[in-house]
Amino acid sequence: MTLTNALESRLGYQLRRASAVMMADLSRELADMDLRPAEVTALLVIAENPDCSQTEVGQALAIKRANMVPIISRLMERGLVARRRIDGRSHALTLTDDGSKCAKDVQDRIDRHEARFVELLSTPDMETLFRCLPVIRTAREAEAEA
Amino acid sequence: MTLTNALESRLGYQLRRASAVMMADLSRELADMDLRPAEVTALLVIAENPDCSQTEVGQALAIKRANMVPIISRLMERGLVARRRIDGRSHALTLTDDGSKCAKDVQDRIDRHEARFVELLSTPDMETLFRCLPVIRTAREAEAEA
DNA sequence: TATTGTTATACTCTATAACTATA
DNA sequence: TATAGTTATAGAGTATAACAATA
Secondary structure, three states: OOOOOHHHHOHHHHHHHHHHHHHHHHHHHHHHHOOOHHHHHHHHHHHHOOOEOHHHHHHHHOOOHHHHHHHHHHHHHOOOEEEEEOOOOOEEEEEOHHHHHHHHHHHHHHHHHHHHHHOOOOHHHHHHHHHHHHHHHHHOOOOOOO | OOOOOHHHHOHHHHHHHHHHHHHHHHHHHHHHHOOOHHHHHHHHHHHHOOOEOHHHHHHHHOOOHHHHHHHHHHHHHOOOEEEEEOOOOOEEEEEOHHHHHHHHHHHHHHHHHHHHHHOOOOHHHHHHHHHHHHHHHHHOOOOOOO
8 A cells, every 4th residue: 555645745755855866867877986976076165166165165065173073084095185284273185186077077977977867857957956946045144064 | 157058948857956945945944853855754644544554654755665664663763763673574654752743843833844845836836736747756666666 | 364185084865785574 | 475564774864062182
């Protein structure tokens, strides 16, 4: 027997379920790279913003300073990210050559992943989503390390 | 300095960020009840579907059988849910009187929580969201215990 | 004093495999 | 054989508090 679920008419619930489906699909797309979603997002932000700091990456992605530490450590261990001291308390992050190659690979994978979902939606629907979702985000400034 | 982040134009990323904001808001709304989001969603599904089984609740919410165990245990310890054997291997779940009161309280809290976000969106935008989000979910049947 | 990075730690949700006792 | 519930365990992300070094 299939149950009723009034939560289906709730925005937060629908967002969570849809987000979970896309995250699971992304994880599968990245599986053989041995990189987690949080790590690839950091990698891409560093690719776009050479010489940024760890805290800045965290602010861009709503990841707290403390939680950035293992992410950047892992990217450095993997030889994808390098850093040099800036002023004794902060670092400038850049991609290594391997990191740049990896970032391109990641972009291709994300393109494929996104396409699987975006192709199901019309252009006006996509416009609505990209207008509404940021509104939800800024509604409550409850995001990490705001 | 503020960084650029091309992920902002990705559907999966926007869904994740928006979902995280709403989840954080819901957690705050529930904080003094000492119930987690996963527990209240199970509570509500049981309220709607008296005598359902644990596995059915999991299927409705995309929570795996194994992960339902601590959720139901906790709701029973709290005296909110009762169960009786059906056929030796399955149980029928119902709310206790306390559970019904709690479910009503939870509904009110979710109403307030949802209202904070929904009031920022127009009716046609909401219609679009409730049409598109289920499409995303069904795109890949990657959901738990499918 | 405020900031950057860090450590330690706990919590929440999710995932898999394997077991039991039933049916 | 298949199903309902369970156990154990690991992984991923997130949260807080506190610290050192530096600005």
